Amino acid sequence: MQTLLNRRELALDVLVPGDPDRLEAPVRWAHSSDLPDPTPFLGAGQVLLTTGTQFDGASDAFATEYVARLVAAGVVGLGFGTEVIRAGTPEPLVAACGAHGLPLFEVPYRTPFIAIARLVADLVAEDTYARQAWALAAQRAISLAALRPDGLSAILAELSQQLGAWVGLIDAGGALDREFPPGGLGASVAGSGASGSVPFSRDAPPEPAPDAAPGAAADPLDAVLAAARDLLRRGRRASRSVDAGEPVTLQTLGSGGSLRGVLAIGDSPELDDAGREVVTAVLALAGLALEQHRDLDRARGHLRSGLVRSILAGDLDLAAQVAAEMWGPLPAAPVRVAVVEAAAEHADRLAERLELRADARGGRLFFGRIADGFTVLVEDADATDLAADLAAEFDAAIGLSDPVGYDRIAPAHEQALRAHERAVEAGPGTIVRFEEVSRQGVLAFLARTDARAVALATLDPLVAHDAANGTALVPTVRTWLACGGQFDRAAQELGVHRHTVRARIALAERLLGRDLSGFHAKADLWAALLAVD
Incomplete structure (x- = not known):
């Protein structure tokens, strides 16, 4: 607006400077009308030109209402043409513009309204051309950045520089993968004075951001990560604007059902139509880079799996050498073997999370995908935390071996498999340690395989008798066996006479047709009770 007022050839006389925001606002068009209410034909960012016929005989209240309607419609300036209908600008109109902060200027008789409209059109065209030129230059710079060794980081760094804003990449697991400038979101929020950004997406409509909870975390990145994880959980392409102290725009990367991450962009005045075109180009390049990384990760995953199989087969030296060259040293003994299985739709994300954790832990974790699950070698000190995190995030069923040296890795893998079977039976999100299984003894393990049907048939005479006669033969037999066949101890436990x-x-011996005085009969009956339990 100020640019228009400063043009000497128009000889505009400013009567009311108006609010600074309106003076700095871009002018989208200039429209002339003498209607008492021209707002149905106006849009935000326009300048209205009038010769003032609507003010003939009008009251002061009309001028106030007239200006209020213009301000509500988003008009950024009012030009009054003098010496056409009347000389000078009505004082009530000047007062109303001053009260509402609307810039008001007089247009002299020698300056036709069409000259103002033509100048505005030229300025809009110049600005549009400049923005298009900027967008082309920015896209060219970003395309060149993609050719650098770490193309993805270079793309995001260039986008941050072009927009003058914080840019972050959040991986498929919901963690911040990289940001430019580092730590820039918090610093940007502290000095933020920009007006806000506009959500962008050609393929997915923006979603409303969830209301911020009272007492939200002080770290603005927490709000961004929480919103990004919500988008990832939904599993479809979408965009969202979240308030993290400044507006931050989120856009998913990848196709629906196979999201690769989320691109986050802080507040920037460059995010107009031209800026959104640049961001769209970055989304395409970043998505391509992530897909290429995915293919590479898949190849690395096959190599990891082969090395884990070599370790389990006892070929430790070769596996340790290859692992050291690719990722670093194997976890230091003692290690636990974990067998981890999650739902099929979480398998890729689980692999990514293990990869990220392995990178962060610097050799304290190694894993490979075997069959439908993952076999993980983890240092004993980290095993509990790792299992808890994976079970909570992926509803994974996890079996953990005892801590062992590498000379006992194969038996430890068997332990983890047996513990994993128990975890699967218990349901998603369950962790079972092998020591919990071994504490129950060999009979408990044997009884849980295919023995349940046989056990039910064995105990059926006792169960049927209890049901028909209201007796307590089954709990009595269980307590008696648990007390080592001692009648006095069992009586105390049950609260009855010996x-x-x-x-x-x-009575149980008669119903079962067995003599329970011998060890074999007692052991067989105890196994049957364990099986039905």
Whole structure:
């Protein structure tokens, strides 16, 4: 607006400077009208030109209402043409513009309205051309950045520089993968004075950001990561604007059902139509780079799996040498073997999370995908935290071996497999350590395989008798066996007389057709009870 007022050839006389925001606002068009209410034909960012016929005989209140309607419609300036209908600008109109902060200027008789409209059109065209030229230059710079060794980082760094804003890449697991400038979001928020950005996406409509919870975290990055994780959980292409102290725009990367991450962009005045074209180009390049990384990650995953199989087969030296060249040293003994299995739709994200954790831990974790799950070698000190994190985030069923040296890796893998079977039976998100299984003994393990049907048939006479007669033969037999076949201890546990226990055991022997005085019979009956439990 100020540029228009400063043009000497128009000889405009400023009567009311108006609010600084309106003076700095871009003028989108100049429209002339003498209607009492021209707002149905106006848009935001326009300048209205009038000769003032609507003010003939009008009251002061009309001028106030007239200006209020213009301000509500987003008009950024009002030009009054003098010496056409009347000489000078009505004082009520000057007062109303002053009260509402609307810039008001007089247009002399020698300056036709068409000259103002033509100048505005030229300025808009110049600005549009300049923005298009900027967009082309920015896209060219970003394309050249993509050719650098770490193309993805170079692309994002160039985008940050072109927009003058913080740019972050959030990986498929919801963690901040990289940002430019480093730590720039917090610094940007502290000095933010920009008006805000506009969500962008050609393929997915922006979604409203969830309301901020009272007492939100002080770190603005937390709000960005929380919103990004919500988009990733939904699994479809979308964009969102989130308030992190400054507006931050989020856009998913990848195709629906196979999202590769989220691009986050801080507040920038460059995010107009031209800026959004630049961002769209970055989305395409970043998505391509991530897909290429995915293919590379898949090849690396096959190599990891082959090395884990070599370790389990006892060929440790070769596996350790290859692993050291690719990722660093293997975890230091003692290690635990973990067998981790999650739902199929989480498998790729689980692999990415293990890869990120392995990179962050610097050799304290190694893994490979075997069959439908992952076999993980992890240092004993990290095993509990790793299992808890994976179970919570991916609802993974996890079996953990005892801590062992590398000479016992194969037996430890068997332990992890047995513990994993128990975890699968218990349901998603369950962690079972092998020591929990071994504490129950060999009979407990044997009883849980295919013995349940046999056990039910074995115990059926006792169960049927209890159901028909209201007796307690099954709990009595269980307690008696748990007490080592001692009648006095069992009686104390059950709170009955020892002769009652003797009578019940004798009845159980008759119903089962077995003599329970021998060890073999006791062990067989105990295994049956474990199987049905």
